[in-house]
Amino acid sequence: MCFNNLYKSNNVSFVKFMAIAVFVMLIAVCMTVCDAVFAEEEGGFAYDAKGKRDPFIPLISGSGGGGYASDAYEASAAEDIRLEGIVWDDVKGSIAIINGEIAKEGDLVGSIKILKINKDNVIFDVSGKNVKIDLNQE
Numbered sequence: 616m617c618f619n620n621l622y623k624s625n626n627v628s629f630v631k632f633m634a635i636a637v638f639v640m641l642i643a644v645c646m647t648v649c650d651a652v653f654a655e656e657e658g659g660f661a662y663d664a665k666g667k668r669d670p671f672i673p674l675i676s677g678s679g680g681g682g683y684a685s686d687a688y689e690a691s692a693a694e695d696i697r698l699e700g701i702v703w704d705d706v707k708g709s710i711a712i713i714n715g716e717i718a719k720e721g722d723l724v725g726s727i728k729i730l731k732i733n734k735d736n737v738i739f740d741v742s743g744k745n746v747k748i749d750l751n752q753e
Contacts, residue, residue, distance in 0.1 A: 693746045696727065696739060701750055703734050711737050 700712040709732040710717055713724050722729050728740040736749045 693727075693739070693741050693748070695725065696741075696746075696748055698737055698748045698750055701732060701734065701737070703732075709733075713737070 695714070697714050698711060699715065701709060702711075703709045708719055710719050711729065711732050712718075713729070716724060718724055718729055720729055720732055724739075729737060730740050730745065731738040735751075736747050739746045739748065
């Protein structure tokens with residue numbers, strides 16, 4: 616009789632205790648699964664770019680020095696230039712995406728200097744010769 620009264624009076628406490636225990640176990644399982652799913656390799660997460668630019672690397676460096684943030688493709692001849700895009704701004708100055716890098720007039724891409732960025736082409740100084748590359752040229 617005493618045991619039944621004790622069980623009935625503590626029934627709510629027992630249910631609360633079990634609910635908390637189940638909740639704590641669920642959190643532990645979630646943490647274990649998340650650790651396995653998001654396991655980091657040396658230096659961070661592994662990303663296979665499959666030959667394309669890694670979208671997790673910033674396009675513009677935070678240094679403010681105008682340097683390139685990603686690994687630069689060393690261009691030394693006109694055949695090494697890939698003009699991938701132009702952002703035209705008549706007022707503030709245009710930029711071009713060349714070999715996966717953001718560049719402006721006067722910048723060097725490898726040993727090639729950017730002389731002029733137009734709406735649909737860029738003029739480069741390649742070993743003392745002016746070379747024009749159109750945006751849609753492959």
